[in-house]
Amino acid sequence: MRTLLIAVxxxxxxxxxxxxxxxxxxxxxxxxxxxxxxxxVTGGLFLAEGxxxxxxxxxxxxxxxxxxxxxxxxxxxxPFVAGxxxxxxxxxxxxxxxxxxxxxxxxxxxxxxxxxxxxTADLADALTWNPAPPGRPPVGFAWITLYDGGPGQRxxxxxxxxxxxxxxxxxxxxxxxxALTARGLERRELVPVFFAxxxxxxxxxxxxxxxxxxxxxxxGDPLAPAHVPEVVSISAVAAPLLIPAAFLAxxxxxxxxxAAVADLVTGIARPATVESVRExxxxxxxxxxxxxxxxxxxxxxGRLDLQITGSTGxxxxxxxxxxxxxxxxxxxxxxxxxxxxxxxxARLHSDLQRQLRQVEDSRARIVEAGVAERRRVERDxxxxxxxxxxxxxxxxxxxxxxxxxxxxxxxxxxARADLRxxxxxxxxxARGIHPxxxxxxxxxxxxxxxxxxLPVPIEIRIAPLESGPATETTLYFVICExxxxxxxxxxxxxxxVSVAQEHGEIVAAVVDDGRGGAALRQxxxxxxLADRVNALGGVLRLHxxxxxxxxxxARLARPVSG
Amino acid sequence: xxxxxxxDSALFRRGVALLLEGVGVEVTGQARDVAxxxxxxxxxxxxxxxxxIRMPPTFTDEGLTGAAALRAAHPRLGVLVLSTYAETAxxxxxxxxxxxxxxxxxxxxxxxxxxxxxxxxxxxxGEPVVDGEIISRLFARRKAASPLDRLTExxxxxxxxxxEGRSNQAIGRRLHLGVKTIEGHIAAIFAKxxxxxxxxxxxxxxxxxxxIQSAA
Numbered sequence: 001m002r003t004l005l006i007a008v009x010x011x012x013x014x015x016x017x018x019x020x021x022x023x024x025x026x027x028x029x030x031x032x033x034x035x036x037x038x039x040x041v042t043g044g045l046f047l048a049e050g051x052x053x054x055x056x057x058x059x060x061x062x063x064x065x066x067x068x069x070x071x072x073x074x075x076x077x078x079p080f081v082a083g084x085x086x087x088x089x090x091x092x093x094x095x096x097x098x099x100x101x102x103x104x105x106x107x108x109x110x111x112x113x114x115x116x117x118x119x120t121a122d123l124a125d126a127l128t129w130n131p132a133p134p135g136r137p138p139v140g141f142a143w144i145t146l147y148d149g150g151p152g153q154r155x156x157x158x159x160x161x162x163x164x165x166x167x168x169x170x171x172x173x174x175x176x177x178x179a180l181t182a183r184g185l186e187r188r189e190l191v192p193v194f195f196a197x198x199x200x201x202x203x204x205x206x207x208x209x210x211x212x213x214x215x216x217x218x219x220g221d222p223l224a225p226a227h228v229p230e231v232v233s234i235s236a237v238a239a240p241l242l243i244p245a246a247f248l249a250x251x252x253x254x255x256x257x258x259a260a261v262a263d264l265v266t267g268i269a270r271p272a273t274v275e276s277v278r279e280x281x282x283x284x285x286x287x288x289x290x291x292x293x294x295x296x297x298x299x300x301x302g303r304l305d306l307q308i309t310g311s312t313g314x315x316x317x318x319x320x321x322x323x324x325x326x327x328x329x330x331x332x333x334x335x336x337x338x339x340x341x342x343x344x345x346a347r348l349h350s351d352l353q354r355q356l357r358q359v360e361d362s363r364a365r366i367v368e369a370g371v372a373e374r375r376r377v378e379r380d381x382x383x384x385x386x387x388x389x390x391x392x393x394x395x396x397x398x399x400x401x402x403x404x405x406x407x408x409x410x411x412x413x414x415a416r417a418d419l420r421x422x423x424x425x426x427x428x429x430a431r432g433i434h435p436x437x438x439x440x441x442x443x444x445x446x447x448x449x450x451x452x453x454l455p456v457p458i459e460i461r462i463a464p465l466e467s468g469p470a471t472e473t474t475l476y477f478v479i480c481e482x483x484x485x486x487x488x489x490x491x492x493x494x495x496x497v498s499v500a501q502e503h504g505e506i507v508a509a510v511v512d513d514g515r516g517g518a519a520l521r522q523x524x525x526x527x528x529l530a531d532r533v534n535a536l537g538g539v540l541r542l543h544x545x546x547x548x549x550x551x552x553x554a555r556l557a558r559p560v561s562g
Numbered sequence: 563x564x565x566x567x568x569x570d571s572a573l574f575r576r577g578v579a580l581l582l583e584g585v586g587v588e589v590t591g592q593a594r595d596v597a598x599x600x601x602x603x604x605x606x607x608x609x610x611x612x613x614x615i616r617m618p619p620t621f622t623d624e625g626l627t628g629a630a631a632l633r634a635a636h637p638r639l640g641v642l643v644l645s646t647y648a649e650t651a652x653x654x655x656x657x658x659x660x661x662x663x664x665x666x667x668x669x670x671x672x673x674x675x676x677x678x679x680x681x682x683x684x685x686x687x688g689e690p691v692v693d694g695e696i697i698s699r700l701f702a703r704r705k706a707a708s709p710l711d712r713l714t715e716x717x718x719x720x721x722x723x724x725x726e727g728r729s730n731q732a733i734g735r736r737l738h739l740g741v742k743t744i745e746g747h748i749a750a751i752f753a754k755x756x757x758x759x760x761x762x763x764x765x766x767x768x769x770x771x772x773x774i775q776s777a778a
Binding site for chain 1 (some may be wrong): 570571573574576577578580581584585599616621622646647648649650651652661669670672673674675676699714
């Protein structure tokens with residue numbers, strides 16, 4: 001609302017001020033009016049945002065510039081007033097451009113000193129000069145008419161424009177200095193402002209150079225400086241137009257920076273790492289030198305030291321960044337908040353990963369311990385009961401050889417038959433506990449050995465594996481169980497067994513053409529094997545539609561060694 | 563017939579030694595592993611050795627590697643492996659080392675002194691011997707288009723017993739047939755396997771090898 005009022009006031013006042021020129025359709029008048037109204041609106045917007053200094057200076061500069069345009073009315077008090085306020089608008093704009101984005105006047109002594117000198121010279125010239133053409137009576141406010149000739153006869157005129165040139169050069173130098181020393185977010189935000197300042201300063205400087213020429217040549221009319229090339233005078237009124245545009249660009253930039261913080265959260269690689277968070281912060285805060293310390297930060301180095309706090313209030317990390325960022329508290333705070341989320345996430349993630357790995361490792365170790373235990377039991381059977389029974393077999397053989405009694409021989413034959421059955425059962429039992437031959441002849445031969453005893457043609461395609469005994473033993477038992485089920489329950493007539501390594505994963509599949517309809521029952525043989533496969537980081541899948549054959553597939557994600 | 567035993571079970575060694583001595587086989591040495599056997603053999607070379615497969619130091623396949631080493635050092639030595647495992651893969655590995663003069667029997671056969679003695683005699687003669695259990699597994703496994711398909715049931719039984727190292731008389735006794743009948747079956751087997759022209763001893767070996775190869 002206030003902004004609208006300011007805009008209307010500036011437009012009305014400006015129209016009145018430039019009307020005589022405007023009525024003639026001068027391009028310069030239109031540009032001047034547009035530029036100054038835009039400046040006044042920018043000032044209004046800054047006021048609405050609570051930036052008093054910048055806002056007031058902008059509005060005041062706009063009204064001062066419009067007042068200076070009263071040169072369009074060469075009668076009464078107008079020329080005096082216009083001449084007096086001539087440098088005010090530019091001085092105020094210079095103040096803004098050298099101060100923004102700080103809330104206090106920047107380069108204070110320079111601004112105040114330069115302003116005082118220029119205004120004094122200006123006032124001296126305005127008071128001592130009769131703007132009426134030579135030979136005509138003095139106009140309005142020219143109380144002390146010391147000079148009424150051309151500019152060459154007015155010392156204050158020359159002093160004034162020379163001072164303007166000096167101040168413009170100095171201000172340009174300061175703008176360049178600021179542009180070179182600005183860092184990070186501030187630099188990114190202020191680039192358009194620096195550019196507009198430089199163009200504006202240069203336009204003021206060029207006009208001043210042209211304006212001072214009559215002082216030395218004594219030619220021309222200072223109020224209607226026809227000797228100034230049109231491009232220079234047009235530039236001088238057009239340049240202020242750049243300033244609202246530059247501040248608009250800066251505002252957009254600032255919004256974008258704030259929005260970039262939102263990207264920070266989504267832009268951090270999953271899972272987040274300290275490095276990815278640091279890179280995201282560097283991007284969001286435009287500070288390539290930003291550092292992130294998860295431990296104690298090193299001693300203070302003049303940079304901004306910020307702490308990232310976790311949701312429990314504990315410190316997660318320290319950030320060292322450019323001190324200019326102090327001014328962008330909103331962006332910095334949001335960025336640190338996002339970083340805290342990501343870091344905390346990363347920490348939880350790595351904790352979880354570690355715990356998961358521990359659980360997986362311990363499950364794999366349990367399976368491996370089980371394999372080792374089964375191996376021990378098998379060996380005990382082999383070295384103990386089996387050898388004893390075999391010695392008994394030898395004794396029976398001797399008995400058979402020495403006895404001539406047919407009744408004894410018959411009994412011995414009976415005992416031998418029983419013993420062979422016992423030995424065969426014991427061998428099957430031992431093999432079911434641990435297939436000792438697996439380590440010797442490999443999975444392919446061991447499965448082949450099982451398959452050759454079965455009454456169904458079995459196609460076996462087993463590639464050489466890079467895996468440990470636990471994996472190989474588990475696969476062996478999975479395949480044996482699948483073969484048994486295929487023959488006993490599914491009444492399969494053809495079975496295919498395949499084991500291959502695909503992309504570091506071992507895939508074992510047993511496919512039959514039987515009845516199908518099999519399921520992983522709780523407590524069943526397959527369920528127990530599924531647990532073992534899971535414990536080794538794999539999965540066991542059963543696909544068995546009714547009447548559609550059965551496919552049992554074990555996938556072991558990584559070869560387990562040991 | 564002088565034989566040395568190599569098995570890590572003292573109980574089993576003792577049983578087998580007594581068994582063999584009962585049927586007139588002289589056991590000239592007993593060792594608990596292949597290294598010890600090698601040492602014993604430096605003094606008196608036996609006609610044959612009986613080896614276990616799973617022995618110290620690693621308890622894996624020492625018997626098979628030992629068999630290879632013994633064959634390389636003493637080409638005429640009979641090597642009979644007595645194994646706990648009815649594994650065709652083991653038998654095949656052993657026959658690759660031989661095939662002449664090597665035998666693979668299950669330890670269960672020690673209840674039949676004559677069978678062990680016959681097998682020892684065969685390997686000393688330079689013939690291969692393979693356990694009947696292994697042979698029946700190989701029959702089940704052999705490839706479809708094989709000359710073995712043309713053998714009759716009876717001829718298969720004869721071939722199996724032949725592979726076990728039985729003499730014609732022993733085969734006859736086992737199948738309750740006369741020696742002449744067995745000789746007829748063997749001639750038929752040789753004919754079907756295309757082995758008529760080879761010398762008699764070799765034919766027995768070749769017949770056994772023929773189907774082991776066709777089954778492998």
